[in-house]
Amino acid sequence: MAFPFRRDARRARLHPTGSSWGDALFRAGSGAAGVAILVLLGLIAIVLALNAFPSLRTFGPGFLASSEWNPVTNQFGALPFIYGTVVTSALALLLGVPISLGIAIFVSELAPASIRVPLTYVVELLAAVPSVVYGLWGIYVLVPLLAGYVAPALQGSLGFLPIFQGAIYGTNLFTAGVILAIMIIPTVSAVTRDALTAVPQNQREAALSLGATRWESIRIGVLSYARSGIFGAVMLGLGRAFGETMAVTMVIGNRNAISVSWFAPAQTLSSIIANSAREGVAGSLELGAIVELGLVLMLVALLINVFARLMVWRFLGKQEGGLE
Amino acid sequence: MKENEGTIQPQKGRRGLWIILSVVAIVVIILVAGALTNWFGLAGTPPIQLNGAGSSFAFPLMSAWSTQYKALTGVQINYQGTGSGAGISAIIAKNLDFGGTDATLNTTQHTQNPSLLTIPESLGAVTVAYNVPGVPAHINLTGPIIANIYLGLITKWDDGSIAAINSGVAFPSTSIFVEYRSDSSGTTFVFTDYLSKVSSQFATQVGKGKLVAWPVGSGAPQNQGVANAVKGQTGAIGYVELAYVVQNSMSYAKVKNAARNYILPDLNSTAAAAASAAGSLPAGNGDWSQVSITNATGATSYPISTFTYILVYQELNVYPSGMTQAKAQALVAFLWWAVHTGQTTAASLTYAPLPAAVVTQDEATIHTITFNGEPLPT
Numbered sequence: 001m002a003f004p005f006r007r008d009a010r011r012a013r014l015h016p017t018g019s020s021w022g023d024a025l026f027r028a029g030s031g032a033a034g035v036a037i038l039v040l041l042g043l044i045a046i047v048l049a050l051n052a053f054p055s056l057r058t059f060g061p062g063f064l065a066s067s068e069w070n071p072v073t074n075q076f077g078a079l080p081f082i083y084g085t086v087v088t089s090a091l092a093l094l095l096g097v098p099i100s101l102g103i104a105i106f107v108s109e110l111a112p113a114s115i116r117v118p119l120t121y122v123v124e125l126l127a128a129v130p131s132v133v134y135g136l137w138g139i140y141v142l143v144p145l146l147a148g149y150v151a152p153a154l155q156g157s158l159g160f161l162p163i164f165q166g167a168i169y170g171t172n173l174f175t176a177g178v179i180l181a182i183m184i185i186p187t188v189s190a191v192t193r194d195a196l197t198a199v200p201q202n203q204r205e206a207a208l209s210l211g212a213t214r215w216e217s218i219r220i221g222v223l224s225y226a227r228s229g230i231f232g233a234v235m236l237g238l239g240r241a242f243g244e245t246m247a248v249t250m251v252i253g254n255r256n257a258i259s260v261s262w263f264a265p266a267q268t269l270s271s272i273i274a275n276s277a278r279e280g281v282a283g284s285l286e287l288g289a290i291v292e293l294g295l296v297l298m299l300v301a302l303l304i305n306v307f308a309r310l311m312v313w314r315f316l317g318k319q320e321g322g323l324e
Numbered sequence: 325m326k327e328n329e330g331t332i333q334p335q336k337g338r339r340g341l342w343i344i345l346s347v348v349a350i351v352v353i354i355l356v357a358g359a360l361t362n363w364f365g366l367a368g369t370p371p372i373q374l375n376g377a378g379s380s381f382a383f384p385l386m387s388a389w390s391t392q393y394k395a396l397t398g399v400q401i402n403y404q405g406t407g408s409g410a411g412i413s414a415i416i417a418k419n420l421d422f423g424g425t426d427a428t429l430n431t432t433q434h435t436q437n438p439s440l441l442t443i444p445e446s447l448g449a450v451t452v453a454y455n456v457p458g459v460p461a462h463i464n465l466t467g468p469i470i471a472n473i474y475l476g477l478i479t480k481w482d483d484g485s486i487a488a489i490n491s492g493v494a495f496p497s498t499s500i501f502v503e504y505r506s507d508s509s510g511t512t513f514v515f516t517d518y519l520s521k522v523s524s525q526f527a528t529q530v531g532k533g534k535l536v537a538w539p540v541g542s543g544a545p546q547n548q549g550v551a552n553a554v555k556g557q558t559g560a561i562g563y564v565e566l567a568y569v570v571q572n573s574m575s576y577a578k579v580k581n582a583a584r585n586y587i588l589p590d591l592n593s594t595a596a597a598a599a600s601a602a603g604s605l606p607a608g609n610g611d612w613s614q615v616s617i618t619n620a621t622g623a624t625s626y627p628i629s630t631f632t633y634i635l636v637y638q639e640l641n642v643y644p645s646g647m648t649q650a651k652a653q654a655l656v657a658f659l660w661w662a663v664h665t666g667q668t669t670a671a672s673l674t675y676a677p678l679p680a681a682v683v684t685q686d687e688a689t690i691h692t693i694t695f696n697g698e699p700l701p702t
Contacts, residue, residue: 022341072531143556167499169542170557254506254543265542275506275545276535 048295055288063292069256069272076289078296080258084173084266085297088248089241091177091262096184097234103185104192109218120193127186135250138179143170143251146178151263166261171253174262179247184237191236191312195229196222198316229315235308243301245270269297372654377404378411378424379510380546381565382632385446386424388669389662396661399654408510409534415440415635418643421655423635426510427534428612439638441608441693443686444631445662447598447676449566449589450514451576452628455554456481458496464489464586465577467522467619467627473500473561474519475526476540481559489580502541503553503562508534511547514630515563518618522627563628566590567674581627582619593626594676600625602681608689609638631682632675634659640695652695659690660702 049056055063055076066077103123107116147170158164199222207221223230253265254275267275276290376386383405390401406414408425415423416437428442452470454463459481469485472478478485482495505512513534520527530536544553547568554562555572566589569576578586587593597620606612612633619627636659640652663686667677678686693700 026341068537070537071535072533072537139552139556147557167501169501171542171544171553249506249545254545255541256537257539275543276508 045295045298048291048298052288052292052295054283054285055292058285059289063289064296067258069289071276071286074285076285078269078293080256081267081269081272081293082296083258084176084252085242085268085270087173087262087266088176088180088252088268089238091174092180092184092241093234093238094181095178096181096237097188099181100185100188100192100233100237101230103189104196105218105223107189108193108196109222110214120190123186123189125186126182127190131183131244131246132250134179134183135247138175138247138251139171142179143175146175147172147263155263162260163262166259166263168263169253169265171251171265172261172263173252173259173266176248176252176266176268177262179251180241180244183244183247184240187240188233188237191233192226192230195226195233195312195315198229199225226315228311232308232311232315235304235311239301239304239308242304243270243297245274249274269293273297371398371400372651373400373402374421374651374655374658375402376411376420376422376424376634377406377414378420378635379408379426379632380405381408381426381448381510381630382424382446382675384567384673385670385675388673389666392666392669393658393661397654397657399658401658407508407534408513409508412635418637418645421636421651422659424632425635426630426632427513428615428633429635431611431613434611434613438609439642440635441638441689442610442612443608443634443636443659443663443689444605444678444682445634445686446632446667446670447594447678448630448632449594449626449676450511450518450563450628450630451566451569451589452561452579453551453554453564453569453574453576454561455558455575456496456498457558459493459575461575462578462588463493463575464580466580467518470579471519471523471526474502474504474538474541475523475529476502489586498559501557501560502538503550503557503560504538504541504543505545505547505550505563506543507545510534510630510632511563511565512536514618515628517616518628521616521619566594570674579627581623581625582621583623583625585623587624587626589626589628591671591674591676593624594629595679596620596622597625597627597629598631598676598682599679602679602685605682605685608685608692629676634662636693638692638694639697640693640700647695649695652693653700656690656693656700656702659693660687663687663690 059066059076063076064078064082066075067079068075068077069080070076103119107120107123111119147168151164151168151174155164155168203221203225204217207217212220248268249271252267252271254267254271255265256267256272259266273290273293276286383403386401386403386405390403393399393401403424408427411420411423411425412427412429412433414420416433424445426448429437429440434440452465463486465486466489469478469489472485479500480497481500482497487493487495513532516526516530516532516536519530520532529539542553544550547565550562551564551568551572551574554560554564555574564574564576576589578588581587597617600620600622601615601617605615615631617629617631620629636655640647640655663678663683667683671677687702690702691699
């Protein structure tokens with residue numbers, strides 16, 4: 001959604017409407033706001049690193065590889081939470097991306113205008129639902145549904161796979177993955193739709209004129225053309241799934257251990273922080289370890305988001321060049 | 325996207341400027357209005373406010389006290405149930421007038437803050453709640469059995485050790501789903517303190533604390549969260565404060581005490597546990613880290629009982645943000661009220677009233693509180 005503004009801004013610079021004190025003032029003001037964000041981000045990183053220092057010094061890089069998290073013995077390691085974060089996010093992509101792609105293709109290529117506009121609004125409305133509401137819905141609707149019907153069915157049919165074995169807890173990795181899948185759909189489908197809409201019309205026409213069917217024209221002309229934009233959309237969804245806290249904390253079961261089974265409780269980087277943030281006494285090793293988890297989460301989320309934005313911008317930028 | 329092409333117009337830019345200007349204007353108006361209200365507000369005497377936070381275990385009681393005390397004296401008590409860990413941190417940081425906690429200061433915290441007084445303020449019981457269809461509302465359990473369940477050594481409800489002490493009860497072969505607190509919790513501290521006393525394996529493998537590394541089970545936040553988790557899962561077991569199991573009409577166990585009797589948690593059995601420990605409590609400014617009334621002696625003591633405490637500074641003029649004589653006086657008066665009149669409210673909310681010996685000790689502690697070195701009359 002930020003893209004039109006960026007393009008407009010560039011155009012405004014290419015065709016200045018004349019200079020006045022108002023423009024200069026506005027430029028200085030908005031420039032300061034932009035710099036303030038960078039300063040803020042830098043300060044957050046510095047404060048996190050300072051508070052994480054006791055843990056950084058004690059555990060070093062081994063922090064990322066240790067699976068022991070014991071506040072009683074002051075042993076802290078991030079591996080169970082990294083595992084929980086990766087598995088729930090992967091599950092979210094596995095379930096959420098195909099649905100998002102379907103929505104985006106339907107909206108941009110197939111739907112008549114009378115359906116397209118309301119459908120777009122409804123999907124974007126999903127993004128406006130606060131995550132604590134997803135969490136509540138997860139506890140009272142999704143948990144009984146998945147633990148009562150879906151999980152036993154999966155265990156019955158695919159029980160030979162280790163991921164579907166073991167006791168079925170109501171709050172578990174699987175439930176968290178399903179909730180995340182629903183939560184990333186608006187992001188992924190909106191950005192994918194933008195990417196598909198940006199594909200030049202002549203791509204579709206060329207494919208159709210060669211005798212391609214509707215599906216073939218979408219596959220050859222549109223999807224493969226918008227590849228990097230779609231990939232960027234998926235990465236943005238991954239970023240959202242990685243950092244999501246409230247809804248996940250409410251349905252994941254909060255166990256600080258690595259379990260192969262998807263039906264066992266687990267913990268993500270963000271949920272362990274939400275659970276234990278109140279515990280730390282300033283300067284203690286425990287608070288240091290909790291803050292270090294925050295540092296890890298922030299760095300990974302930052303990398304994913306920067307990478308995803310670059311992919312999307314490069315794609316849309318290329319399209320803009322083509323249009324002008 | 326395409327509809328937006330070439331829509332940039334000077335008028336649009338000016339509209340944006342107007343939006344910014346009106347937002348700034350609104351902010352200015354709000355600030356001015358706030359300043360004016362404050363200015364006029366100073367004309368009258370502002371009511372005294374006392375800020376406390378901590379133990380969520382004690383929160384229902386504190387809320388009731390706050391309403392009663394405001395009606396009685398006009399003094400406003402603000403209490404937030406942020407958890408015992410947060411309460412201790414905040415009173416040490418001098419961000420509160422008093423802290424609430426179920427876990428006492430540890431020795432390090434006490435040594436670094438020798439002027440913090442520990443005042444037992446009410447009593448509570450941690451119950452072992454379960455959801456097993458077809459089983460009576462109060463089955464018998466022992467400390468070692470509960471420890472083994474939480475260690476993952478007993479995994480089925482029809483385990484021989486459970487059946488042996490519940491003759492006549494037909495247990496289903498359901499898996500046991502263990503539920504615990506995921507947030508930093510005084511309730512967890514009391515529960516793990518008890519299990520560490522009755523099971524040496526639990527003591528070495530898990531230990532006691534407000535947050536511990538549970539070998540099995542799943543976690544939910546707050547007492548109500550664990551209560552919901554137990555209610556929502558057939559075969560679940562969890563530890564919850566007494567008021568919550570009563571409110572949620574859940575099944576909870578009789579637990580075998582040190583005198584080998586199976587005791588149901590209630591006001592009398594909790595008070596009995598406190599009475600057995602009352603004679604041996606440290607002074608108000610002493611080290612309370614070893615105080616525990618779990619596994620108390622006495623034929624009718626419920627073994628998973630606890631004091632909940634208020635933490636206050638002995639000398640009150642220590643706040644960087646300032647403390648007035650009137651506010652210090654109000655704090656002392658509230659503490660005095662809480663350990664006397666307040667105890668009758670406690671009973672109606674399933675907190676057992678403090679035994680007389682503990683009230684006497686609290687009186688002595690409250691009398692040591694000073695402002696600028698001068699004692700404050702109660």
